[in-house]
Amino acid sequence: MLSERVVTDVLLAAMSTGGDFAEIFLEDTYNTQIRMLDGAVDEAVSGRDFGVGIRIFQGLKCVYAYTNEIDREGLIRTAREAAAALHGAPAGRAVVLSRLAVERFNPVRLEPQQVPHQDKVEVMKRAHLAAAGFHHQITQVAVSYLDVDQNVFIANSEGLFVEDRRVRTRLSINAVASKDGEKQSAFRGPGRHMGFELFDRIDVEEIARDAARSAVTMVNAAYAPGGKYPVIIDNGFGGVIFHEACGHSLEATSVAKGLSEFSGRLGQKVASELVTAVDDGTIPNAWGSQNIDDEGTKTRRNVLIEKGILKGYMIDRFNARRMGMEPTGSSRRQSYKFAPTSRMTNTFICAGESTREEIIANTEYALYAKQMGGGSVNPATGEFNFAVAEGYMVRGGRIAEPVRGATLIGKGSEILQKIDMVASNLATGQGMCGSVSGSIPADVGQPTIRVSEITVGGRKEAK
Amino acid sequence: MDFRELKDRVFAAGQSAGLEELEVYATRTKNLHVAVFEGAVDDYRASLEQGVGLRARWAGRIGYAYVEKLDDDSVEYLVAGAKAAAQINESADEVEFHAGSGSYPQVSCFSQELAGVSPEELVAFCLDLERAALAADKRVAKVNRVLTGYEETEVYIANTRGLEQGFASNAAYGYVSALAKQDGQVKAGSKFLVERDWSKFNAARLAGEAAAEAVSLLGASSVPSGNYRILLRSDVARQLLATFVPVFSAEAVQKGLSLLKGKLDAEIASPLVTLVDDPLLEQGVGSVPFDGEGVASRRKQVIAAGRLVTYLHNLKTARKDGVESTGNASRPSFKSPVGIAPTNFFIEPGEQGFSDLTSALGDGLVIIDVQGTHSGANPVSGDFSLGAYGYLVEGGRVVRPVEQITIAGNFFRLLESVEAVGSDLEFGSLGGRGNMGSPSLIISSLAVAGV
Incomplete structure (x- = not known):
């Protein structure tokens, strides 16, 4: 996308005031977004994002600049403007670029840009019909479709010169159920790092009906009891608990500065021994997978916690300097408008040995969180919160009545210690994760787990 | 290519492609963002970004497209993209493009004084915030996040019914989050300010409030449900x-x-x-x-x-x-x-x-x-x-x-x-x-x- 000559000149301009490392990230992204309400498309957007980000390090200082002007002149001007924030003499190092071939393990069969919009609309209609026809209490179905074709070029002063392509496709279904003037909604959003063949791999109708079933169940449910008691969190998107409560606190973004509750605790027991957790950016076609990260490092499978012992963090190139450790292929950004930093890819708790049925049968009283909503965490204090989208009470070893409106709060390190049962049914779910380097696709996952106690926010008192 | 030139080309290309009405909405944003950690700038971001969105009507239906690169390819992409989007739109809602409101109010959305604040002053303010938070109380152990920034945006809108308007706005922001520690408990207190009036950026006050809040939370515990x-x-x-x-x-x-x-x-x-x-x-x-x-x-x-x-x-x-x-x-x-x-x-x-x-x-x-x-x-x-x-x-x-x-x-x-x-x-x-x-x-x- 850019010639080696121009890249070299821009990198040297970026380092002209004492920078010891410079990087160029160019992006040309095509995307399609279609929104359907009650079976009719009411909004469609075709877009092309295009720009360049230039990053410079000087020791533990980082400067980032970006622009849409990508001719030689515009790039050199942006590099110089960024360099003006640093003070020093050029190190006089030469830049010798060498082209790196990327091993592509996320094959794309049907490029979304080549698929007629009408085919995308057909899939959306199938989802609409399945959800809308599920039950008379379903009063509204919103379906949206997204495809993104991101072409990136990354080069740096250490000689890296690499191109990559990321194609992602996602369908989102939001079913609303109404009863006596009250409304409850349920969301499902299957997505993969692949093209339009996604719809040969997933059962659109089944997923849409599941959203509808969940909304109908919740509109007929009473409020969850509040208090501190056991919680069983189901497999799949339930993994958002690990993502929020622990994953963010294992990112170098907070670990490097000693701000995380997990800083300086490698080799220590931080979780119940039933917990092994991994961040793996190399799973073919998974939503959060990438051939290379957003600074050109190959992604890998990083073991974070093994049988309760803290084994590793997710580390980007800049924080690697502060930590004196190697980058782990975890550096990500929403677009060229963000400096990359350590983020999660596909993060999950590994399979254990129990079954869901055993866990429920062995529980006297608990909240069973069948579907989780989103959540957030303050990595400095470890305090997290997240919403239970579909919940049930467990009484006497059986699933009892459905409950709505529950929120789980707590501290990540405490929850990890309190996981006392882990099933073998590992599954994943797709989410968009927001943090300092923007909103990025990430898989969360886990088998069904039981936590001996969590503070459950709700409207009634427990028991 | 500037916005007006791009608009002229898009309108011409769009009309020959059969689009009935067209509207261009474009913005150009200049941004500076500074974060410091332990007395030194550790994150400095500067940007100049622009983009153009096209809203167009084809066979009575609306489609959208946008680009960030302003060149001839983009004119083509905008027109084809918006048309393809309109072709699948099934909404029966009537959408009217506005011909203009005659007169527009005078609104103060741009401060020359704020635009004159230099990057060095923003950095100095950020460093002051961190220092002031640490000095506010012995129990403040760390300032985990402190940042300031400035943003300036130009908006331009024009359509084929004769509307053509624009304005510029700006604002600055500051954020500080302090961590207080005592007996193994960590508590965070933070303050965020976004204003157009630079005289409101008082580091001692903002940092003092964040620090006081963090300290005030030490010893916290829950309450009965x-x-x-x-x-x-x-x-x-x-x-x-x-x-x-x-x-x-x-x-x-x-x-x-x-x-x-x-x-x-x-x-x-x-x-x-x-x-x-x-x-x-x-x-x-x-x-x-x-x-x-x-x-x-x-x-x-x-x-x-x-x-x-x-x-x-x-x-x-x-x-x-x-x-x-x-x-x-x-x-x-x-x-x-x-x-x-x-x-x-x-x-x-x-x-x-x-x-x-x-x-x-x-x-x-x-x-x-x-x-x-x-x-x-x-x-x-x-x-x-x-x-x-x-x-x-x-x-x-x-x-x-x-x-x-x-x-x-x-x-x-x-x-x-x-x-x-x-x-x-x-x-x-x-x-x-x-x-x-x-x-x-x-x-x-x-x-x-x-x-």
Whole structure:
């Protein structure tokens, strides 16, 4: 996308005031977004994002600049403007670029840009019909479709010169159920790092009906009891608990500065021994997978916690300097408008040995969180919160009545210690994760787990 | 290529491709963002970004496309992209392109003084913030995040019905988060400021408040679950208002996604609540001369002493309801289709100061932060259940800090159960949902889950 000559000149301009490392990230992204309400498309957007980000390090200082002007002149001007924030003499190092071939393990069969919009609309209609026809209490179905074709070029002063392509496709279904003037909604959003063949791999109708079933169940449910008691969190998107409560606190973004509750605790027991957790950016076609990260490092499978012992963090190139450790292929950004930093890819708790049925049968009283909503965490204090989208009470070893409106709060390190049962049914779910380097696709996952106690926010008192 | 030249080319290419009407919405944004850590700049970001969004009508239907690169390829892409998008649109809604409002209000949305603040001054302010937070109290162990920034945006809109308007706006922001430590407990306190008036950027004050808040939370513990009287501090009241802003949108009402449907002229809130959207507010960060469709801005009451006066409209929803647009068409970005959002949206202040409200609370909880509004709150049902912390109040006095609780309730019930409105109106929060403000509010009861 850019010639080696121009890249070299821009990198040297970026380092002209004492920078010891410079990087160029160019992006040309095509995307399609279609929104359907009650079976009719009411909004469609075709877009092309295009720009360049230039990053410079000087020791533990980082400067980032970006622009849409990508001719030689515009790039050199942006590099110089960024360099003006640093003070020093050029190190006089030469830049010798060498082209790196990327091993592509996320094959794309049907490029979304080549698929007629009408085919995308057909899939959306199938989802609409399945959800809308599920039950008379379903009063509204919103379906949206997204495809993104991101072409990136990354080069740096250490000689890296690499191109990559990321194609992602996602369908989102939001079913609303109404009863006596009250409304409850349920969301499902299957997505993969692949093209339009996604719809040969997933059962659109089944997923849409599941959203509808969940909304109908919740509109007929009473409020969850509040208090501190056991919680069983189901497999799949339930993994958002690990993502929020622990994953963010294992990112170098907070670990490097000693701000995380997990800083300086490698080799220590931080979780119940039933917990092994991994961040793996190399799973073919998974939503959060990438051939290379957003600074050109190959992604890998990083073991974070093994049988309760803290084994590793997710580390980007800049924080690697502060930590004196190697980058782990975890550096990500929403677009060229963000400096990359350590983020999660596909993060999950590994399979254990129990079954869901055993866990429920062995529980006297608990909240069973069948579907989780989103959540957030303050990595400095470890305090997290997240919403239970579909919940049930467990009484006497059986699933009892459905409950709505529950929120789980707590501290990540405490929850990890309190996981006392882990099933073998590992599954994943797709989410968009927001943090300092923007909103990025990430898989969360886990088998069904039981936590001996969590503070459950709700409207009634427990028991 | 500048915006006007691109517009001319897009209109020409679009008309020959059979597009019936075209509208270009373009922005150019200059941004500087600085963060420091332990006395040195560790993150410095500068950007110049631009983009053009095209809204076009083909066979009566609307399609959108956008680009960030302004060249000949992009003219072609915009026209083909918008046409392809229009071809699949099945919405029967009539969308009208605005020919112009005749006259536009004079609005102060750009400060020359602020534009003259140098990058060095922003860095110096950021360093001062960190120093001041650390100096404020011995128990402040670390400043985990401190940043400042400046943003300047030019907006340009033009369509084939003759509308052509533009304006520039700017604002600066500062944020500091301090960590206090004692007996193994870590507590964070943070303050965020976004303003156009540079004289309001007082490092000692902002950092002092963040540090004092962190320290004040040391020793926090939970409370027993139950129903409590609640004082929502102004920033928390504002955050809740921002979370439920979609319920006031006529689009949500028409689509059956707002429980305010059919409630016009009804009492929906305590008579103490008057809610205003004022795009003309002096120094308001959300102030604009016209909205995302080029309709002239005007001030309006949304709730007047508890009674719902109007929804927020753009041209499409206004036509459907047979009313005039309230000038609330929003384009959070050139990439976004026309939606609806408030500008400077606030609950009018009452008479009592914060300490008077604390006394008036009697026994209850002061909530100074809530977490999880993006997941634990449902704008459709109005239900929320959010992580929270604050202070326990007994006999009108703060007795201790409180952590690890949730507050749960329903936004519509909350509006009805406002018992007192403070005088401490403060604005905050940037982004697509507008500039929000609220005074502190006493709520007669919310469900609290603790131990």
